[in-house]
Amino acid sequence: MWRCPLGLLLLLLLTGHVALGAQKGRGRRELAPGLHLRGIRDAGGRYCQEQDLCCRGRADDCALPYLGTICYCDLFCNRTVSDCCPDFWDFCLGVPPPFPPIQGCMHGGRIYPVLGTYWDNCNRWWQAGNHSAFWGMTLDEGIRYRLGTIRPSSSVMNMHEIYTVLNPGEVLPTAFEASEKWPNLIHEPLDQGNCAGSWAFSTAAVASDRVSIHSLGHMTPILSPQNLLSCNTHHQQGCRGGRLDGAWWFLRRRGVVSDHCYPFSGRERDKAGPAPPCMMHSRATGRGKRQATARCPNGHVNNNNIYQVTPAYRLGSNDTEIMKELMENGPVQALMEVHEDFFLYKGGIYSHTPVNLGRPERYRRHGTHSVKITGWGEETRPDGRKLKYWTAANSWGPAWGERGHFRIVRGVNECDIESFVLGVWGRVGMEDMGHH
Structure with a gap:
């Protein structure tokens, strides 16, 4: 559009x-x-x-x-x-x-x-x-219930960037997809439903892939967004929104279990009553590792392994730096501004068009979201111009977009998607390489 x-x-x-x-x-x-x-x-x-x-x-x-x-x-x-x-x-x-x-x-x-x-x-x-999931929802409700990442504070936005330098003569491929380089280690998108918890879903999604890649496939967990939503409560608001820096702090210092162990409880909009209490805690076992002190909330699962990461780091906003990091170390997390037309995306290479520019502010509302970038590519148009794009995973379920994923114009900071991009390493020790 x-x-x-x-x-x-x-x-x-x-x-x-x-x-x-x-x-x-x-x-x-x-x-x-x-x-x-x-x-x-x-x-x-x-x-x-x-x-x-x-x-x-x-x-x-x-x-x-x-x-x-x-x-x-x-x-x-x-x-x-x-x-x-x-x-x-x-x-x-x-x-x-x-x-x-x-x-x-x-x-x-x-x-x-x-x-x-x-x-x-x-x-x-x-x-x-x-999209049938959005039937009956207004734009205001979509922004309130389907996003949920609070824009970072100025001190976090100004955090030091790790610059990735291309080697002399190094040329990145015109197309790359993480799932092709790391088959079976890149996880499919989950669905946050009407929970404004993209801060937890995108963090868990990137950490799941990175732990799997950095353990060389010895651990392939789908990490639990609910563990973050219910237990990462310091300055976080669960299904009413949260901050990425707080989510990564929790994953580093406390760790989370798998989604299988601690499944998403969902949330209906305007549902009365308190948020679900935290049902998983952990304690230190030495060398920074932790273990669970509770059984899995899902009573049918016994594996309550705690997964942790190293401190998150911010990438430069140059698209080649993001591409090199993605290709070497796995999918990355990105903030983006979601406008009214993004809810309607079904396929193709998205870019926002301000068709409501002259209309009152209520028609131009947008909100901050976070997603997982998984690759890139480019399309040649009939006039010979190349349209470069990112591929990314959303958290609105497989029925939205291209099986839960989307493509978005690359290299021009479309919807701020290149303005704040994070990477992280799974905390993996030698003892972790011996069990699945």
């Missing part, structure tokens, strides 16, 4: 353009259920304004095609809320719409809705779609 240049062959909507045909009177069946009850949010666009339609009362001719159905620009439609055109409330009534819009692609003064594949000179950039 981008501000589409005029004159380009742009769009193949999956829904197709809907011919209005002969207008029919609106019956009870046509008005129900409302679009919003089916998880469809307004995609934005100047419908009423473009046609200068603002009809009084009920007027069946006061209508336009929209998302495979018909939207109305008259006052009668307001009785059913979701049958109005996206700009009905703004343009006709001068009030904010009852549901925040989700934007599509701007072209020729119109914003094309979601559920489309977008083309630039016949070259697909990225694809949007409606």
Whole structure:
């Protein structure tokens, strides 16, 4: 999704353009259920304004095609809320719409809705779609419940960077994927659900891969985000958000068990009651190693090994430094700013387009998230230009994006993804190399 240049062959909507045909009177069946009850949010666009339609009362001719159905620009439609055109409330009534819009692609003064594949000179950039996990959620709720990484303090943001220097004549490959270099050691994304705990999920995800790589595959744990959410409580807020530096401190000083041992308990939004208490503690055994002092919360699992890491280190924000670190030592953790269109990502190489730039602030909300970068690549476009990208794992489950992963433009700090990148080493001793 981008501000589409005029004159380009742009769009193949999956829904197709809907011919209005002969207008029919609106019956009870046509008005129900409302679009919003089916998880469809307004995609934005100047419908009423473009046609200068603002009809009084009920007027069946006061209508336009929209998302495979018909939207109305008259006052009668307001009785059913979701049958109005996206700009009905703004343009006709001068009030904010009852549901925040989700934007599509701007072209020729119109914003094309979601559920489309977008083309630039016949070259697909990225694809949007409606994800069932987000049905019924507003943009505000998505930011509140699906992210959850607190932007680091200025002292942490200014932490010393480890600079990785390429050797003379060293050339990095044009494409790399961690799972190809380290088969069976790179773990699939988990799903944080409606828990604003990406701070715990991304930390556990990177640590899982790094412990597996640095133990040469002798240990291949999927580490427990719940262990962090419930037990790493100093200046952390569990499913209401947390800090990466605090998460890495806990993994270094206390350690966590596997996800199998301490599974994610999930969290419904607005669920009353306190957060689940910590059910796993550890004690020092010498040489900085620790062991569990409790059984696994999952009563069917006996292996309560504690896994630890060395201090986390920050990489330079130059993409070649991040690439070299990733290729030599494993996936890295990255902060990123999530905007409204990222929730709709379905595939391709993502970059954010500020289609809401001129609109009120409530349409331009964004929040801080953290993810695991697993590789990189590039695509050659028809005009010969190369589009470089990162591959990364999110924590919104396998149904989102490209099987839980996404690609994002590389080398231009897209959505701040190169501004704060961390690596870490698994704490692995010789005794760990003898057991699985």
